[in-house]
Amino acid sequence: MTEDTFSTIGQMCEEFDVTPRTLRFYESKELLFPKREGSRRLFTRSDRGRLVLILRGKRFGFSLEEIRQLLDLYDIGDQQQTQIARTYSVALERLEAMRAQRAELDDAISELEAQMDHARTILKSRGVGAAA
Amino acid sequence: MTEDTFSTIGQMCEEFDVTPRTLRFYESKELLFPKREGSRRLFTRSDRGRLVLILRGKRFGFSLEEIRQLLDLYDIGDQQQTQIARTYSVALERLEAMRAQRAELDDAISELEAQMDHARTILKSRGVGAAA
DNA sequence: AGTGAAGTTGACGCGAACGTAAGGTCGAAC
DNA sequence: GTTCGACCTTACGTTCGCGTCAACTTCACT
Structure with a gap:
């Protein structure tokens, strides 16, 4: 049930129409917390949920830092x-x-x-x- | 009637809570067109109107370039x-x-x-x- | 063994929207 | 006559949100 919900960075990019750079950048800013399989990122269902909120927040002109604070509310x-x-x-x-x-x-x-x-x-x- | 509506940069800054740098920057981007008295800027009633719209546009996340295009509509x-x-x-x-x-x-x-x-x-x- | 796709970590670049000195001018005040 | 405040220009610095190489590694195939 909680299986197969893990996505590679490529799948995420296709799913949300963003670039790998963007996802790595978000991780570096502690907006996303993908697991690791060796060195490769595995994005969880939680990450997808957060990404939805990140992208929405951006459309309202919120800064990533503001978004980061808001995301805490969902966790x-x-x-x-x-x-x-x-x-x-x-x-x-x-x-x-x-x-x-x-x-x-x-x-x-x-x-x-x-x-x-x-x-x-x-x-x-x-x-x-x-x-x- | 159209007199005394001219403001110095300092008056504008106080009135709209912006810095001189900002007003000069907007002028350089052709968002404002203050008259000159020697080298000093004299902001007109038109400039004040435009500034109101600029500041509002900014709150919606419009870029200055987009705002510049919109301002034309008002002129x-x-x-x-x-x-x-x-x-x-x-x-x-x-x-x-x-x-x-x-x-x-x-x-x-x-x-x-x-x-x-x-x-x-x-x-x-x-x-x-x-x-x- | 070789090739290619997909991933990784730096590290530098960039446009937007100003901030921030640094130094010059100019008129009023003392 | 100089000092002061308000203004000017020039120009480099800064933050944000990524883009864009560069230089690997790892894995599946052939």
């Missing part, structure tokens, strides 16, 4: 309570930041939409048929 | 039609990207909220009073 198990509490507060700040960002994003989308309406008007008044 | 006046149309399509892509990002952000917020619920549960079960 609550045998950690210290103080560590958990600290991670929790980090996540809370992050959550607030994300909510704020969403609000700004909503505004920005509205603004951009308005500006594009404006542009369409101008284009039409000039008789250019480039607006959808 | 439609005596431009060429082809230029406007090109800028329009750039903005359209950007808008789609922003909408996609908002959708992902919504998901991520939900996930993070769920994880924090999870963390709270664990903290409570361990009798730690750090959860709000």
Whole structure:
């Protein structure tokens, strides 16, 4: 059941569309913790889960260091309570930041939409048929 | 009426909480176009407007180059039609990207909220009073 | 034994977005 | 007349997130 879930670096790269360099870099930054078979990396199910979160975090503009802190939240198990509490507060700040960002994003989308309406008007008044 | 709207670099820095280096850098990248009084920069009302948009764009992870292209949309006046149309399509892509990002952000917020619920549960079960 | 694919560890390179001296100018203040 | 604060230019330094060799090793095949 927990077998065959181990992937080589090549399989991971194909699965997630990243380069080997990227995965090694993430390991060096302690974002991933593949096992070793001799010198070769074996990525676990846990690593895949973490990678999903890493890639998502990146899309929001979080730094790898910020992501690393957030990842701890997903690995609550045998950690210290103080560590958990600290991670929790980090996540809370992050959550607030994300909510704020969403609000700004909503505004920005509205603004951009308005500006594009404006542009369409101008284009039409000039008789250019480039607006959808 | 259009008087006294000119600001020195120092005033701008205070107003927007940026460094002089940043404003000069933006000028070098043609994001801002302050007038000159001798060698000293005089930032106009237009520059302030653009700076607002620059800072917002940055919060969404747009590159300065992308922002520069978007800024053109706000300066439609005596431009060429082809230029406007090109800028329009750039903005359209950007808008789609922003909408996609908002959708992902919504998901991520939900996930993070769920994880924090999870963390709270664990903290409570361990009798730690750090959860709000 | 040889070849090739896939993996490894350095180590240097790079573009973005500024930071950070280092040194020069210029007008107002003392 | 010099000192001071605010500004200027030039230019090298820095962090992030990898890309890109270079130089092996290891293993499966033939």
